[in-house]
Amino acid sequence: MNPAEDLRSEAVAVPSAAYRARLLAMLERVCANCRAEPDPVAAVLEHLRRFWHPWLRQALTALDAQERAQASETARQVLERLDAG
Amino acid sequence: MRLCDDDLGTPARLGAATVRLTIDGRTVEAPEGTSLLRAAAQAGIRIPRLCASERLEPFGSCRLCLVQIEGGRGYPASCTTPVAEGMVVHTHTPRLTELRRGVMELYLSDHPLDCLTCSANGDCELQEMAALVGVRRIRYPAGGQKHAGMPVDGSNPYFAFDAEKCIVCARCVRACDEIQGSFALTVAGRGFAAAVTAGQGEGFLGSECVSCGACVQACPTAALMEKRVIEEGLPERAVVTTCAYCGVGCSFRVELKGEVPVRLVPDGRGRANEGHSCVKGRFAFGYATHPDRVRSPLVRGSIDEPWREVGWDEAIAHVAAEFRRIQARYGREAIGAVASSRCTNEEVYLVQKLVRAAFGNNNVDNCARVCHSPTGYGLKRTFGESAGTQDFASVDHADVIMVIGANPTEAHPVFGARLKRRLRQGARLIVIDPRTTGLVHGPHVRAEYHLALRPGTNVALLNAMAHVIVTEGLVDESFVAQRCEADSFARWRAFIADPRHAPEAVEAETGVAAEQVRAAARCYASADNAAIYYGLGVTEHSQGATTVMAIANLAMATGNIGRPGVGVNPLRGQNNVQGACDMGAFPHELPGYRHVSEPVARAAFEAHWGVTISPEPGLRLPHMLAEAREGRFKGIYIQGEDLAQSEPDLEHVHAALEAMECVVVQDLFLNETARYAHVFLPGASFLEKDGTFTNAERRISRVRRAIPPLAGLEDWEITQRLAQAMEYPMAYSHLSEIMDEIARLTPQFSGVSYTLLERLGSVQWPCNEEAPHGTPLMHRERFVRGEGSFVLTEYVPTSERPDGRRELLLTTGRVLAQYNVGTQTRRTANGVWCSADVLEIHPQDAEARGIAEGDEVCIESRMGQTRLRAKVSERVRPGVVFTTFHFPASKTNVLVTDGSDWATNCPEYKVVAVRVERAAGASA
Amino acid sequence: MNPARETPTVVYVPRDAAALAVGADAVAEAIRAEAARRALPLQLKRTGSRGLFWLEPLVEVATPQGRIAYGPVQPEDVPGLFAAGFLAGAAHPLRLGVPAALPYLQGQDRLLHARLGVIEPDRVDDYLATGGYRALEQALALEPPELVAQVQRSGLRGRGGAAFPAGIKWDTVRRAPGPTKYVVCNADEGDSGTFADRMVLEGDPFSLIEGMTIAALAVGATQGYVYLRVEYPHAYRTLTAAIELARARGYLGPDVCGSGRAFELEVRVGAGAYVCGEETALLESLEGKRGLVRAKPPLPALAGLFGRPTLVHNVLTLATVPVILAEGAEAYRDYGCGNSRGTLSLQLAGNVRRPGLVEKAFGMSLGELLYDYGGGTASGRPIRAVQVGGPLGAYLSPSHFDLPLDYETFAAAGAMLGHGGIVVFDDTVDMARMARHAFAFCADESCGKCTPCRIGSVRGREALERVLAGGPVEAELALVRELAATMRDASLCALGGMTAYPVLGALEHFPEDFTARARSGRPVQG
Structure with a gap:
């Protein structure tokens, strides 16, 4: 089994709205706590890469436009970078 | 023969000069200030004594240790006479023999002399000294005044005080004063009427006694004796092991008759506790043999069904089949494990190995997630190592001690006693805590500054202290220049100097007067040696990791790192939570805190284990639960952790557990989580296993099996069998082989082995080629990461704030007699001190709500509600309420929200906005 | 004659506790009343006692020939005294003449006690007029080592009982390192039949205050304590009033006599335990703990009150210091x-x-x-x-x-x-009872810390009670002798250690009182 392969093989539906909201709130807290960093977006992305299971990052990419509209500027940029892979 | 013959009589003195003298014709050398008694003992000369002990300051009351000094007058007591250059001392002369017999005859004239039926028979210093002195008759006739017939005080559940056997040596009183610092005992009355008295005569249970056992330990006769020894007789054999309660990691001698533990006695050679103990470790071990212990594996098809007892083979095969089935259907990531920080290093190592090698993912976590994960994160980023910087002994050198969000006298009692001892010697104390803890106003202990901040504002407060240090010229510039990163410091200095961090600017937010903050900051920064000790009041917040880094910044900026008396010291909660983290029971880190994305580290394990390790972080415990509710995470192996009581947002936890297809619980008891389990694997208590624990000072100590496992297997054997059943080969025949593997694969542990531990007793990691005997103090010459890194600590207020409906902030903590969720301590007699969680509420808040002492109150957060009895107390400030979480019935964690530390997801246990009202139907 | 212009006659009546016990207040009141009745201008001064107790209340009148004493005076004697013209020093059966000429006083060397019965204890000016604070003035001009040297040269030894050379103690405290040091006065005068400390406290308190101030200057202390026994209420009032007066006049406080040096003094009252007269038990008690004897070393001079270097002296020792400074160490040394x-x-x-x-x-x-x-x-x-x-x-x-x-x-x-x-x-004394009393006293007053004293005193008392009850004598006395010697050599402090003295003294010098035969024929003292 290729671990990376296996991660994508999950055949479960889109994360629930409640879960997506919770993850976005978590993301916002990371953003807030990195806002004094020289490059906040990079700092947040690095944090997600080091500490968040891929499923959580995947779930963030499932946020819809309406949900994203409520996100902070930093969070939006982070989401864009996650979308880009 | 008594077991404490190695007691040298008086404490060591570290005089600079060495003195040469002659004792009984032998030339003896001793440091200046050493007593003659100790100098003689070190030379193998035993002078009779009864009131002296090396753990107590000399007292000079028993008058047995008299000696003669050439050219000197009289017969000075050797315990109170220091050595002097050229002194010629005789310890045995005809006159000394007469005097000792005369004194011993007096002792015996007021003693029951029922030696053969006495509970201390064979373990009595009076008996031994009488033999040594050679008393052959007692000429004082019966009928004289005696203490015979005085009532026995049996109020303490674990020991009894029998005054007629007391020789009034005051060792118990001095132990209570000098070691524990409770000052609960006195000698009341004068002359012949002098008698050891607890409190003002209330008896032990009613007094200030905290039942630490120091008095029992100190007693030379049967006056203070464990009830179990009175009932069972003296133990036959002893096994030295390490306590399984808190992170102090006390060394104990388990004393047994056959397979029955009779008593646990603190081991004087244990360097974490140096012969001291607390009510839990010393006495509350009865849970280990409690009838509730499960002795056979249990299986059931669904959680509505009753349990079915099965054999080990069937249980293990069932779990393996279920996990493989789940992975086949839902994918490799659909299962995970929680390692127990109550288990040994070797057992934790095996669980994470099981996950990484047999499960094939990184979904492993441990209870540090809910306690000190922010410590690991914060100290790694700033200093380069995820652990405290000092050994416990370091506190003896501190001049200023800052205790932040910790209550060591309740939660880390043996270290708390040591800290109080240092305070009584004159160290100054700063306490940062919303609550007036025992340290703030204790017997002979007082906090010079108590910054009673609003819960949740730690970062604002510590930033304000740093602001004072930076703007008032209190930075240790040379330390920073030599030891820290120039650029991160420059950035931090500019950041923290901003007026928005000034104490005046944050006063409204923290609720602490700016002048107090300034004074405390100056006090900390200007001390010769200032040490910080902190607990879960730092970590269990939405900015837990930030707070840890703010603490590290303070210590670096003031140069308080790298020598005795300073440092940043997390007081870790569980006996082996440090070890569980060290052993890689984290989803993002391999053993030794190496990130799973590091190819070199991964390669070493892959080569040794013969598997491929995922470079991506696994699921953290809260995310396992969240993903379970999302339907992606289906099976969990939970070793010794009661998620269903200890986690926050309990309703969510229960739903998550219910959503899984295979929940495996391995524990001593059918705990709350077992309600949701499909398989229950009965584990072994610390008395039933070998291995090692690592305490809060990074000290690795041996755990030794005293009795066989009640259910047949030690926990590591269960994990090994599970791995085998899942077709991953594991074949350790002894724990030492696991430690050898850890040493081979983990740089910080490369020098550790069971042979070394047997030789040294214990060792503090890093233990490797550079430090073959371990590392008591870290970051001495340089930081582990090279240069210390200052991290910007922006204050981000928690979203959990009081509002119109929920006007109060609930914060949680512990009490001395109970331990965490109480699984163990509730099954002991410790309930006499604390039998229920209560809600502490300030008199103002109580009055405003019509709440009186003892009323049942309803507490409601945005997550749920529960009921507790109210305790009206000024220990909490207005606007704050406090409770503990030791009893499942309290459902305290139902209230705790899903808020968590931004960096580590450590839950925000310490801040919950609540509404409190007198419960409907509560009696007036 | 206009009484208002006439100089009032000064009459001295002691207010020392020993005089009060035999009616000094009533006598003073009778004199005041009698003078008023006769419309005679009279100024009553209350002094300490000169210490001639069988003559108390000893009343003195200031006359052109000097002070004339009458005593012992009872209230009923007062009208007769007035009638006889005692205000002019006239003859009367109670007239004793010039006090200093009384043989009892004439032969004495009143250095330390010169002011007793002479001055009003609560008047700084009386003290100054009789040479008070001259010594402090000199002391302020001296460096501490020179001050200590003066005390050493005087040969003064502790007057509390142990007779340790005071100068050596001063030097030890002076040389002891540390910013905080104390001077402690042991005023826990508990020995039966002793009263000299009390008389100084009640009759000449400034001499103690001045002595402590000088001692503080010499050793580098800025805080002093007087540990006073609770049984001395008069002494407490007099001493605390004197301390207030000294502070008001700048002899105590942050700037002693404008020297820039500070010395504060407080009185602490004990709780009635004899053993608190032992210096280490006294220090424990001062610290607010039980009066338990401490083992020495450490010496209080190095680690005393609150663990700081502490000069502990008895009242008489400290009150002697101004005498030494004022008269000169050599002059003092010439005595003895x-x-x-x-x-x-x-x-x-x-x-x-x-x-x-x-x-x-x-x-x-x-x-x-x-x-x-x-x-x-x-x-x-x-x-x-x-x-x-x-x-x-x-x-x-x-x-x-x-x-x-x-x-x-x-x-x-x-x-x-x-x-x-x-x-x-x-010769009516029964020395066996006295020996028993010594053990009983030790048993009553033992702090209970060390075993020889705590248990030995009781066992000794019991043994002698058996002797008194007519039990076998020889074996008991051998046991008592051995026990007394054990207590002497093995006790922690002088209380247990010295119980041997009266016991062994009685056994040695009065053996006949211990034998049953001798006892039976002897009258027994109550």
């Missing part, structure tokens, strides 16, 4: 003999005709004191025993009456001068 220099405050009590205070240079014989000053027993029967040095002093028999009163001679005789208390017994 051998290694016992200066004067000793002897306190005569018990069955004695003329009880009171006798300040004499060391070297007078015990017999001189007992007969020339004491005048023999009050009962008129022969003196059989005297106890010197408090309740734990040795019992001496007439065979010892030639012994000169000095530290070394007494020590060589198995006795000690202690605090200078002398209790006299006539």
